[in-house]
Amino acid sequence: MHVKFYQKMKVPDHPELIQNETIVLNETTYPILGLKILHGELTNPKLTGFNWTLVSFTEWELLIQLSFEHMSYISSRSSYPDSIKLTIYGF
DSSP, rough: OOOOSSSSSOOOOOGGGSOOOOEEEETEEESEEEEEEEETTTOOOOOOEEEEEEEEEEEEEEEEEEEEEEEGGGOSSSSSSSSEEEEOOOO
């Protein structure tokens, strides 16, 4: 997944560590990078598990490798496509 930023981002000293790090905001703990599949209407959520690895993080872009447990169940070309929501906390 390739994400381009429209404003300059602050890159942490060790961006590879943010894959497993959390941040506390208003007494609630969040992952620094939150990735979530937004399921299409016909998708079985039990078949859309995935893992991710941070490949690179620069001031202007982020590259993440996604590995799906059942890739054939991820739909992008149907009337009800799946999508991914990326949330960056604390930057």
